[in-house]
Amino acid sequence: MSDQYTPQKSDKFSFGLWTVGNVGRDPFGDPVRPPMDPVHAVRKLSELGAWGVNFHDNDLVPFEASPQERDRIVREFKQALSDHGMVVPMATTNLFTHPVFRDGAFTSSDASVRAFALQKTMRAIDLGAELGATTYVFWGGREGSETDAYRNPGDAVKYFRDAINFLCEYVRSQGYDMRFALEPKPNEPRGDLYLPTVGHMLAFISTLEHPEMVGLNPEFAHETMAGLNFVHAVAQAIEAGKLFHIDLNDQVMGRYDQDFRFGSENPKRAFLLVRLLEGSGYDGPRHFDAHAYRTEDEEGVWAFARGCMRTYLIFREKARKFDDDPEVRGLIAELRKQDESYSGPDAHSGYSDQTAGALKEQEFDVAAMAARGRRYEELDQLLMEVLLGVR
Numbered sequence: 001m002s003d004q005y006t007p008q009k010s011d012k013f014s015f016g017l018w019t020v021g022n023v024g025r026d027p028f029g030d031p032v033r034p035p036m037d038p039v040h041a042v043r044k045l046s047e048l049g050a051w052g053v054n055f056h057d058n059d060l061v062p063f064e065a066s067p068q069e070r071d072r073i074v075r076e077f078k079q080a081l082s083d084h085g086m087v088v089p090m091a092t093t094n095l096f097t098h099p100v101f102r103d104g105a106f107t108s109s110d111a112s113v114r115a116f117a118l119q120k121t122m123r124a125i126d127l128g129a130e131l132g133a134t135t136y137v138f139w140g141g142r143e144g145s146e147t148d149a150y151r152n153p154g155d156a157v158k159y160f161r162d163a164i165n166f167l168c169e170y171v172r173s174q175g176y177d178m179r180f181a182l183e184p185k186p187n188e189p190r191g192d193l194y195l196p197t198v199g200h201m202l203a204f205i206s207t208l209e210h211p212e213m214v215g216l217n218p219e220f221a222h223e224t225m226a227g228l229n230f231v232h233a234v235a236q237a238i239e240a241g242k243l244f245h246i247d248l249n250d251q252v253m254g255r256y257d258q259d260f261r262f263g264s265e266n267p268k269r270a271f272l273l274v275r276l277l278e279g280s281g282y283d284g285p286r287h288f289d290a291h292a293y294r295t296e297d298e299e300g301v302w303a304f305a306r307g308c309m310r311t312y313l314i315f316r317e318k319a320r321k322f323d324d325d326p327e328v329r330g331l332i333a334e335l336r337k338q339d340e341s342y343s344g345p346d347a348h349s350g351y352s353d354q355t356a357g358a359l360k361e362q363e364f365d366v367a368a369m370a371a372r373g374r375r376y377e378e379l380d381q382l383l384m385e386v387l388l389g390v391r
């Protein structure tokens with residue numbers, strides 16, 4: 001099927017090797033799908049219209065691989081990228097699967113584990129740079145705790161800062177064209193993870209030695225797990241100039257980490273997210289960090305991947321439709337006219353003693369202001385009708 005919702009390379013859709021390669025293991029059940037050859041994943045994703053593919057170091061090169069094996073795997077992967085016109089926009093490190101990271105990597109209380117995590121990450125950064133990645137993601141899957149009886153969580157933040165500062169200097173010293181994107185998550189696999197939300201990460205970044213090199217990789221499911229509004233999180237990251245990358249998927253609040261197909265659970269919020277992203281000037285990857293249901297075989301994996309991209313493009317078109325709808329435009333214009341009718345002293349023009357004095361004397365018709373409705377019921381119904389396909 002080829003139509004206006006068929007993805008093009010210019011749409012900048014990317015998938016992690018770990019997403020389409022997810023074997024469907026969960027805490028209660030064994031894998032239901034065989035491991036996927038990265039070269040096969042690259043070919044299939046390219047055929048479906050994806051533009052990029054991302055990986056954790058060990059998605060591509062097994063933890064135990066010898067230097068010779070590493071070089072052979074990387075050579076074959078590079079060839080596949082070139083054969084199928086795919087890029088590697090982002091890379092990351094697996095600092096969570098191996099038992100050595102049972103109590104964290106960068107935030108482990110064990111100094112030897114922290115140093116090993118840095119060594120592993122520097123090697124993975126080299127691998128990412130070799131394959132052209134310009135964004136390096138940090139998701140600290142084990143950076144957290146089940147009990148705070150031993151480690152002070154404040155010390156964990158200090159250890160994490162030391163690691164990010166060190167790695168920023170490493171990237172600078174190597175002359176890599178690479179920025180870091182931090183990915184918050186509230187819990188899973190640890191009972192609680194440190195720096196659990198976009199807001200925590202933004203505050204943390206401002207304490208770094210090179211804050212300009214470090215931004216966010218917010219994930220739909222992660223903010224939703226925390227009961228937060230992902231659109232608000234992304235908007236704040238954009239406003240701060242910190243949206244370096246994004247992980248798209250879906251999730252029901254209060255459940256386990258589901259990583260569902262984009263738009264499959266919260267279509268209205270996904271629509272508002274796409275509208276925000278497309279209107280923001282964000283030109284980075286539209287990356288899907290999700291996987292097929294455990295019910296699926298390989299055919300189901302490709303249906304999942306196609307569905308993520310297709311839903312994004314449907315929302316993009318619906319967002320244009322909503323913004324161009326004459327009734328929507330009329331309603332928004334009326335609201336805006338009312339909102340902008342005040343011309344007295346305010347905060348936007350900046351502080352002066354004169355403005356403050358004038359504002360203290362300003363007369364307001366508070367009763368009339370308080371009586372005005374906002375007409376959001378009408379506007380939101382129009383949004384729903386566009387979304388449901390009856391407009």
Ligand SMILES: [Mn+2]
Pocket residue numbers: 139183219247289
């Ligand atoms: Mn993610």
